[in-house]
Amino acid sequence: MRHRIHALDSFFYTSMGIYEFQSQCEMLSDLGYDGITVSAWGGTPHTDLSLLPQVKASHGIDVSALYLVLHEGRNDRALEAIIEQVEGVGLLELAVQTSVNGAPGILRFIERILPVVEQRGLRVALYPHLHHVTQTTSQVVQICERFRHPFLGASFNAYHWYGTQEGRLERRLKAMKPWLMQxxxxGSALSRLGWGGIATMEPPDRGELDNFALVAALDRLGYTGSIGVLGWDYGGDVYLKLERSLRTMHDISRRLERHRAWGLLPLK
Structure with a gap:
């Protein structure tokens, strides 16, 4: 099964600056990526969100998701305004970094946005993230089960799953299956030199996280959606890192098409 591959715009945030959105899209299109996830962070996006509806026609790639970060009790209204107005995207990935009012406040925020999401034909995928209030897959699954709303689901981020050391990949994915949207x-290795002093973030053919085993597990699960590639601590030539990452992900798919049994591992 050859998955569509998209890149997160974090690839283009370098120690020397941030590439213009036009250049981001042109690079991804030139390399053969299928889409881009755009970050709006805490409600003040670097990218002009009015450009999103033009991405497909101009560059031939999708806006795979819009990434939002909730600081509950602080930026609720800013995120609600984006959700009410944004065009050109169908999936919102929502990470919850901090909270003033705890779990009840987070649940109230989700409860408020769900009618808007449904009315606008959007979906929201809760995004587990290291050092955030919701940092494990188990936490976001609990929220999904609490609402059981068809427009609310979850994203699986292998880097953050690996960094939190949840383990039990097959079990975690099966628990997420009813809600999995992205x-x-x-690549990653547990290291104090990595992000947050926990794990490195590398191209998918490097580190200790086995992306071949991950994609094999996703195929067994029946996941047919796009797979995004992170890019943050890379530095250097962004285009070359993107090229290498896409080649790696396509090579994994080709190997699995020929050798399904290779992906059958006694995963922890």
């Missing part, structure tokens, strides 16, 4: 990965 998948993201990277």
């Amino acid at each position: 998948v993201v990965t990277s």
Whole structure:
């Protein structure tokens, strides 16, 4: 099964600056990526969100998701305004970094946005993230089960799953299956030199996280959606890192098409 592959715009945030959105889209299109996830962070996006509806026609790639970060009790209204107005995207990935009012406040925020999401034909995927209030797959699954809303689901981020050391990949994916809307990965190794002093974020053919085993597990699960590739601590020539990452993900798919049994591992 050859998955569509998209890149997160974090690839283009370098120590020397941030590439213009036009250049981001042109690079991804030139390399053969299928889409891009755009970050709006805490409600003040670097990218002009009015450009999103033009991406497909101008560059031939999808806006795979819009990534939002909730600081509950602080930026609720800013995120609600984006959700009410944004065009050109169908999936919102929502990470919850901090909260003033705890779990009840987070649940109230989700409850408020769900009618808007449904009315606008959007979907919301809760995004587990290291050092955030919701940092494990188990936490976001609990929220999904609490609402059981068809427009609310979850993203699986292999980097953050690996960094939190949840383990039990097959079990975690099966628990997420009813809610799984998006998948993201990277290469990674547990290291104090990595992001947050926990894990490195590398191209998908590097580190200790086995992306071949991950994609094989996703195929067994029946996941047919796009797989995103993270890019943050890369530095250097962004285009070359993107090229290498896409080649790796396509090579994984080709190997699995020929050798399904290779992906059958006694995963922890």
